[in-house]
Amino acid sequence: MLASPVAFLQERFYRWALRGHPPEASPIRLTQRRIFVLPTRQGLAYAVSLLVMLIGAINYNLSLGHALVFLLAGLGATAILHTFRNLAYLQICPGRCEPVFAGEHARFGIVLANQRRESRPSVRLRLPGQVPVDVEIPGQASIEVGLELSTSSRGWLPLPRVTLETNYPLGLIRAWSYVAPDQRCLVYPSPASAAPPLPAMPGEGCGAAHQASGMEDFSGLRLHQPADPPRHVAWKSAARQTEGPLLTKQFSGAAAQTLWFDWEMLSAYGDTERCLSVMTRWICDAHAAGLTWGLRLPGKELAPASGNAHFHACLKLLALYE
Amino acid sequence: MSNAPKRISAPLSAKQSLWLFGTAVLVFAPLAPYLPEWLSTLTSLIMVWRGVLLWRHASLPPRWLLVVMVFAGVAGIAWHFHGLFGRNPGVALLALLFALKLLEMRSVRDGFAVVLLGYFLTLTQFFYAQNIGNAAVTLAGVALTTATLVILNHRRQPAGRALRLAGLMLLQAVPFMLVLFVLFPRVQGPLWGLPVDAFSGLTGLSDSMTPGSISQLSQSDAIAFRAKFTGEFEGRAPPQIVLYWRGPVLSLFDGRTWKLGRVFVSSRLPYLPRGAAVNYAVTLEPHYKPWLFAMELPATIPAEGLIASDYQLLAKSPVRVRLRYQMTSYPEIMAGVDEAPAILREALQLPALFNPRARALAEQWRAELGANDTGIIRRMLDFYRRQTFIYTLSPPLLGNHSVDEFLFDSKRGFCEHFSAGFVFMMRAAGIPARVVTGYQGGELNPIDGTLIVRQSDAHAWAEVWLKGRGWLRIDPTAAVAPTRIELNLARALPVGEARPLLARPEFMWLLQMRYRWDALANVWNQWVLGYNPQRQRELLANLGMPSPDWQKMTAVLTGFCGILLLGYTVLAIYQRQRLSPVQVAWNRFSKILARRGLPRKPWEGPYAYAERITANLSVEQSAMVADIDEVVDIYARLRYTETSPIQATKLLQDMKGRISRLAQRKP
Numbered sequence: 001m002l003a004s005p006v007a008f009l010q011e012r013f014y015r016w017a018l019r020g021h022p023p024e025a026s027p028i029r030l031t032q033r034r035i036f037v038l039p040t041r042q043g044l045a046y047a048v049s050l051l052v053m054l055i056g057a058i059n060y061n062l063s064l065g066h067a068l069v070f071l072l073a074g075l076g077a078t079a080i081l082h083t084f085r086n087l088a089y090l091q092i093c094p095g096r097c098e099p100v101f102a103g104e105h106a107r108f109g110i111v112l113a114n115q116r117r118e119s120r121p122s123v124r125l126r127l128p129g130q131v132p133v134d135v136e137i138p139g140q141a142s143i144e145v146g147l148e149l150s151t152s153s154r155g156w157l158p159l160p161r162v163t164l165e166t167n168y169p170l171g172l173i174r175a176w177s178y179v180a181p182d183q184r185c186l187v188y189p190s191p192a193s194a195a196p197p198l199p200a201m202p203g204e205g206c207g208a209a210h211q212a213s214g215m216e217d218f219s220g221l222r223l224h225q226p227a228d229p230p231r232h233v234a235w236k237s238a239a240r241q242t243e244g245p246l247l248t249k250q251f252s253g254a255a256a257q258t259l260w261f262d263w264e265m266l267s268a269y270g271d272t273e274r275c276l277s278v279m280t281r282w283i284c285d286a287h288a289a290g291l292t293w294g295l296r297l298p299g300k301e302l303a304p305a306s307g308n309a310h311f312h313a314c315l316k317l318l319a320l321y322e
Numbered sequence: 323m324s325n326a327p328k329r330i331s332a333p334l335s336a337k338q339s340l341w342l343f344g345t346a347v348l349v350f351a352p353l354a355p356y357l358p359e360w361l362s363t364l365t366s367l368i369m370v371w372r373g374v375l376l377w378r379h380a381s382l383p384p385r386w387l388l389v390v391m392v393f394a395g396v397a398g399i400a401w402h403f404h405g406l407f408g409r410n411p412g413v414a415l416l417a418l419l420f421a422l423k424l425l426e427m428r429s430v431r432d433g434f435a436v437v438l439l440g441y442f443l444t445l446t447q448f449f450y451a452q453n454i455g456n457a458a459v460t461l462a463g464v465a466l467t468t469a470t471l472v473i474l475n476h477r478r479q480p481a482g483r484a485l486r487l488a489g490l491m492l493l494q495a496v497p498f499m500l501v502l503f504v505l506f507p508r509v510q511g512p513l514w515g516l517p518v519d520a521f522s523g524l525t526g527l528s529d530s531m532t533p534g535s536i537s538q539l540s541q542s543d544a545i546a547f548r549a550k551f552t553g554e555f556e557g558r559a560p561p562q563i564v565l566y567w568r569g570p571v572l573s574l575f576d577g578r579t580w581k582l583g584r585v586f587v588s589s590r591l592p593y594l595p596r597g598a599a600v601n602y603a604v605t606l607e608p609h610y611k612p613w614l615f616a617m618e619l620p621a622t623i624p625a626e627g628l629i630a631s632d633y634q635l636l637a638k639s640p641v642r643v644r645l646r647y648q649m650t651s652y653p654e655i656m657a658g659v660d661e662a663p664a665i666l667r668e669a670l671q672l673p674a675l676f677n678p679r680a681r682a683l684a685e686q687w688r689a690e691l692g693a694n695d696t697g698i699i700r701r702m703l704d705f706y707r708r709q710t711f712i713y714t715l716s717p718p719l720l721g722n723h724s725v726d727e728f729l730f731d732s733k734r735g736f737c738e739h740f741s742a743g744f745v746f747m748m749r750a751a752g753i754p755a756r757v758v759t760g761y762q763g764g765e766l767n768p769i770d771g772t773l774i775v776r777q778s779d780a781h782a783w784a785e786v787w788l789k790g791r792g793w794l795r796i797d798p799t800a801a802v803a804p805t806r807i808e809l810n811l812a813r814a815l816p817v818g819e820a821r822p823l824l825a826r827p828e829f830m831w832l833l834q835m836r837y838r839w840d841a842l843a844n845v846w847n848q849w850v851l852g853y854n855p856q857r858q859r860e861l862l863a864n865l866g867m868p869s870p871d872w873q874k875m876t877a878v879l880t881g882f883c884g885i886l887l888l889g890y891t892v893l894a895i896y897q898r899q900r901l902s903p904v905q906v907a908w909n910r911f912s913k914i915l916a917r918r919g920l921p922r923k924p925w926e927g928p929y930a931y932a933e934r935i936t937a938n939l940s941v942e943q944s945a946m947v948a949d950i951d952e953v954v955d956i957y958a959r960l961r962y963t964e965t966s967p968i969q970a971t972k973l974l975q976d977m978k979g980r981i982s983r984l985a986q987r988k989p
Contacts, residue, residue, distance in 0.1 A: 027924070032895065042434055049438045053445050058509050060409070061643050062448045063851045064457055067503055068464070072441060074498025075468065077887060078491045085894040093924035111924045122476045136478075140905065144925060169487055170468070171434075171475030 014161055014178060023158070023182035027113070028092040030164070035087050035177045037080055043172035046076060076172060083173040086120050086166045090137070094159070094183035095144045099312065099319070101280070105148040106185040108159045113142035122168040127160055151187045154276065154319045159183040188280060188315040189273070195281040199265055224248045228307055229290050258304040259286060259293040276318050283318075287311040297321060331429035335477050339376055339427065341470040342436050343369075346424055349440045349463045353417060356450045358402050361414055364395065365421040372424045388426050395422070413446045433474045440467045452851055454843065465492055497886055505862075505879040507872035508855040527569045527613070527759055527780060531580040533724055536759070537715050537736040542777035546761055547606040547615055548844060549773045553599075557771035560600055560617075562763045564653045566783065566795065567615045567775060569760030571632035573668050575749075577676035578724060580742060580757050583668050585630040592631065595621045597654030605848060606645045612636045615760060615775075617651035618795065624648070631665065632756070633657060633793075644852045658792040661754075669754035669787060677725040677746065684750030695788055698751045699796060702744055706801040709733060711740075713803035737799045741782040744798040754787035758795070769841035903974060904960045911953055911981050918943065928954045928961075946987060949980045 017034070039047065050069055057065030095109025114120050114137040126132040127147050135145050151157055165176035224233060224246035234247040261282050266275040279295075286293045287306075294304035295314045302314055334342070347369060354362045368391075375382065395418040396406070403411040420439045427436060444463050447456060468488035472479055479487075528535065547567075551559055559565065573583030600617060614627050614635040624647035627635050637645070658665075672681075684698075691697040712734045720727045725746045728739050735743075741757050748755035762781035764773040783797040849857075862870040867878070912922045920935045932954040936947050956977040960970060 032891075045434070045438065049441065053442065056445065057448075060449060061510070061854070062445070062452065063853055064448045064452045064460070065445050066506070066508075067457075067499060067850070068441075068445055068448070068460065070499040070502035070506065071464065071492065071495055073502060074495030075491055077498050077883070078494040078890070081494075081887070081890045081894050082487075082491065084891070088895060095925050109925065113924075121479065140902065142924075168476055169472045169479075169491070171471065 017178045023180045026093040026181055028179050028181060030087055030090045030092070030177050030179075032084075032088060035084060035175055037084055037173060037175045040167055040172060040174045043076070043079075043174075046072075046172050050076070075170075079170045079172050082169050083166060083175045086123065086168045087164060087175050087177060089116070090114060090120065090123070090164070091142075092164070092179050092181060094181040097159075097183055097185045099186035099188055099315070100151060101188045102151050102154050102190040104151060106151050106157055106187065107146040107148050108183055108185060109144045109146055110162065110181065110183075111142050111144050112137050114139060116140070120166075120168075122166055124165050126163045126165065128163075149185075151185070154187050154189040154273075156320075157185045157187050159185070186316060186319055188319045189276040191281040191284050192274070192277040193281075195278045198259060198282055198285060199261065231290060259291060260296060260304070261286075261293055262296040263298055264296075272321070276321060280315065280318055283311065283314050331431035333429055334427060334433055336376070336379065338430070338433060338470075338473055338477055341473045341481075342427060342433050343372060343376055343424065345440055345463075345467050345470045346372075346420065346436065348466050349443050350417065350420065352447050352456070352459050352463075353413070353443060353450075356447075357414055357417055358399075360398065361395075361402075361418065364398075365417055368421040368425060382428065383425055385426065388422055391422060392418075409449060413449065416443060416446060430474055434471075437467055437471050437474065440470075454846055461492075465489055468492065494890065498883060501879060501882045501886065503853070504858075505875050505882065507875045508853070508858050510855050527609075527611070529570055529582050529611070531572055531738055531742070531757060531759060531782060532578060533717070533720050533728070533735070533739055533742070536738045536780050536782055537717065539777050539780040544777045545607055545840075546609070546775050546777050546779070547604050548847075549602045549604050549764065549775065550771070551600065551602040551773070553601040555600060555602070559764065559766050559773045560653075564617070565763050565773075566618045566758075566781075566797075567761040567764075568618045568620070568634060568758060569613055569615055571630075571634050571756055571758050571785075573632070573671075573756040575672060575742075575746070577673040577722075583632065583665075583756070585632050585634070587628040587630050587636060589623060589628055591621060591623070591629060592633065593619065593655050593657040595652045596656060597652050600651045600653065601649070602651075603646060603648050605844075605852065606641055606647070608642050608644055610640050610642060612638075612640055614641070614645070614647065616649050617653065619652060619655045619657055620649060621652050621655070622648065622650045631662075643854070644847060646848070646852055646857070656792045658787060659790065661787060661792065666754045666787060669756050670749050670752065672746070672749050677723045679723075679726045680729055680743070680746055681750045683729075684747045688751045695753050695786075698753060699748070699786060702747050703796070703798065703801045705729075706740065706744075706798055711735070711802045713740075713799065738782045740798040740802060741784045744784045744796065748784070748786050756785050758783050758785050762797075767837050767841055767844070769837050770844060772841070772844055774840060774844075904957065904977075907974065907978055907981060908957050908961075911957075911984070914981065914985050915950075928958045946984060949984050953977055953980050953984075 017036070050072055053065065053072075054069045056062070057069055091113040093111040093113070095111040097106070097108050100106050110125065112123070112135070117139045119136055119138045121136045122134060123137060124132045124134050125145055125147060127149055130147070130149060133145055133147060135143060137143055147159075147162065149157070149160070159181060162179050162181070163176055164179060165174060167174045228248045232248050234249050237247055259282075261279055263275065263279075266278055269275050269278070283293065283295070287308075290306065292304050292306040293314075295302040295317065297317065300317060302310070302317065350365065350369065354366065357365070374380075396415065399411050399414045399418065400406050403414070405411060406415065416439070420436070420443055423432065423436055423439060427433060441464070444460055444467070447460065465485070465488050468491065469481075469484040472484040472487055473481075527539070549559070551557075570582055571585075572580035574581040599621070602617075604615065606614060614624060614637050616635050619633055620629070620635055623629050623635065624637075626639075626645065626647070627637050630636055687698050687701050691701070710733060713736070714734050715736060717728075717735045717739060718732045720732070725743050728735050729743050729747075738757075738759075745755040745757050759780070759782045761775045761779040762783070763779050764775040765779075766773050781799070783795060783799065785793045785795055787793050858875075859870055862875070867874060908928075915935065916922070920938075922931045926934070932950055936950060939947065956973045959965060960973055960977075965973065
């Protein structure tokens with residue numbers, strides 16, 4: 001801080017601008033109190049030009065010159081309002097935010113709702129240090145904008161302060177506001193690139209991937225649930241009766257094929273992050289192969305299952321592992 | 323932001339270049355006639371070149387070529403104007419740079435420079451003309467430039483929207499302009515010494531008179547000044563016969579040319595008021611000479627003026643801007659009863675060698691009539707009247723003995739011939755006399771009641787000095803063409819004489835239109851162009867701001883602008899929520915359900931929302947399912963499909979009914 005008083009002051013300003021307590025409850029509404037308006041470089045050049053023109057008009061007693069300068073000054077004043085209006089009363093809510101693996105770009109969805117009949121062109125959203133995104137929000141509509149942020153470590157990644165700005169229409173004035181919607185992105189550990197093969201199943205001694213496909217034994221049908229892998233859907237019966245619900249084929253002996261990913265197996269690594277990374281790789285591979293697996297961490301255990309929901313539940317556990 | 327990348331201006335798109343090009347053409351065109359011809363041609367060619375490049379999507383010329391063109395152009399301007407400083411070279415340089423900037427316009431920042439230069443060039447137009455037409459053209463130019471500024475910053479904006487927005491913003495800027503125009507503390511320019519070329523010569527009375535100089539002037543329709551009478555003559559004018567507007571008094575004669583005599587100036591009237599007063603305000607067009615015109619004889623001296631010993635009002639410096647002054651005149655003043663002998667001697671001076679015949683005739687009259695000066699004057703006027711003198715705009719050219727030739731041979735002349743002949747004869751007979759030039763009469767505009775005096779009303783008459791009576795005005799032209807004085811020039815000219823178009827009787831309607839236009843132009847001149855510090859003080863005093871100084875004006879100005887800004891802001895904020903009835907109903911629906919612990923996620927569509935909440939309803943709440951499903955269905959149909967208006971109304975009714983039912987249900 002001492003090394004860079006400017007940065008310190010800036011940080012104080014942001015905190016003041018956000019009124020102290022981010023993250024904010026949604027929907028966030030950009031009231032006039034939180035919109036800042038200042039001239040841009042172009043605006044300053046415009047003002048200086050008007051001044052020179054005014055001096056010329058006075059010197060040569062050009063009455064219409066006065067009128068022109070005053071008209072342009074009025075134009076500048078209305079530009080303030082138009083620019084301000086382009087942001088004022090915009091409503092901001094957090095949108096979707098899918099979990100990502102560390103190292104990928106997190107995409108924070110921000111829903112911008114425009115309740116006005118006219119559209120709001122050229123609204124720019126910016127995360128600190130990131131490439132800004134320009135959007136136009138149509139009248140009486142809302143759009144979702146994705147703001148990307150690179151990730152490096154697992155866990156919850158909160159959405160940093162978002163700057164919303166616009167210099168529409170004339171580019172002479174910049175209006176901006178800071179928002180900090182209550183949003184966070186779950187960052188899974190990054191899957192290890194070089195991981196040991198999937199652990200062998202207890203009782204068996206062979207590679208799990210090979211065994212899994214061979215030993216399946218059809219045992220019956222049950223109602224389809226969204227988390228069931230598509231390959232287990234009873235497509236044939238679905239084709240026969242178009243009215244009925246989707247069914248999922250069940251296989252007996254699934255328990256026998258269950259893999260267990262146990263923290264103990266990786267104790268040799270010592271490094272927690274490395275372990276998590278390897279486990280992530282295993283889970284990804286097992287999920288891709290449609291296997292059933294269980295997860296055992298110190299003090300926590302997830303019963304064996306398969307499908308998307310289980311996949312994400314496991315990864316979440318790893319992401320938030322203390 | 324410290325970690326923001328260094329600003330690099332985005333390149334211009336084809337659309338933006340086209341807009342900038344269009345703006346440049348519209349801004350430059352009105353200025354072209356005032357530039358040196360070669361420069362107008364050069365800049366036009368550059369613009370055509372730019373247009374062709376734009377058309378063909380070709381690349382811009384290399385920078386070295388532009389540098390060469392800049393140097394060549396600047397050298398040309400310096401050579402043409404003998405220097406680079408001053409108004410005209412300045413405008414020329416600006417125009418040249420503007421055109422060349424078009425050729426090196428690559429990024430948005432260059433485009434912005436073109437826009438600013440465009441605003442500048444718009445201003446420079448006013449150096450040359452500031453009439454209503456100019457203002458209209460300027461307004462169009464400013465609107466286009468502003469639309470270009472919108473496109474420049476937001477390239478995806480459609481053209482129609484940019485233009486509409488520019489128009490709207492300019493319309494909203496007009497109140498600011500009016501407030502600033504009226505209240506911004508005016509400073510009388512110039513702030514520093516103006517370059518010599520700031521003014522160029524115009525037609526008007528000059529400080530000398532040769533035969534033919536005034537008749538030339540009478541072909542000009544230009545307005546010399548306007549007078550607005552108050553008091554007794556409110557809205558009209560005194561009879562034409564007293565409307566003698568005194569201008570330069572010429573008392574030196576060299577045989578051919580009449581020139582100004584030697585005068586002393588003073589700030590005190592050399593005579594006493596007598597008889598009835600006539601009050602009026604004169605708005606004098608700039609004529610770059612010092613004289614101020616007033617009815618004979620003026621009894622007030624304007625703040626910016628002095629009075630000469632020949633009763634001519636003089637401005638302290640040449641009249642460069644439209645000048646307005648209040649005047650009182652007394653047509654019956656007796657002036658110069660005790661005239662200084664030096665002035666009388668000057669009024670008798672004649673060159674010895676010229677015009678022997680006229681001289682002889684005058685001496686003959688003097689011998690016949692003895693000391694009877696009035697007799698001689700009457701004899702001279704009779705001479706004009708009895709002989710067949712013709713009043714004409716196109717008199718023949720005269721030789722060396724101009725007075726002789728006019729009086730005895732050609733006998734055709736205009737007012738300067740008649741007055742010069744008369745004064746010559748008086749002097750030859752020993753009566754002090756001098757030529758007075760100025761304007762006679764004027765045209766009352768029935769629309770606004772101002773008297774318009776044009777250059778074509780220029781006139782010359784005579785003054786003689788009689789013992790005990792002082793200087794007396796004698797108008798010899800009246801003896802020949804009395805209608806010239808009683809009516810106006812057009813009626814006085816014989817039929818068949820070429821006269822100005824509008825003076826012809828068959829163009830009366832045209833004349834009427836001109837009156838209207840002129841009344842408008844007068845208002846424009848008085849209130850827009852002539853709005854100077856003095857006018858501002860007068861107006862503000864009339865509006866109830868006693869002794870307005872710049873502090874007060876600034877305070878009021880700031881207040882007004884603040885109120886305007888506040889008003890616009892309130893408008894901008896309260897215009898925000900005009901939701902459609904469908905949206906209002908849907909919002910109410912969401913709010914009701916939120917109160918029951920079933921809030922809608924912002925990203926959820928209607929169906930996804932309904933599906934989620936109906937799956938999670940408690941037993942007591944399950945009765946709401948039908949209504950919820952129906953409301954969601956209607957909302958989706960009204961929002962996302964096309965429905966006929968009648969059906970839409972019915973559906974909306976149904977939706978509102980169900981929502982009310984949901985609201986009444988106990989949570």
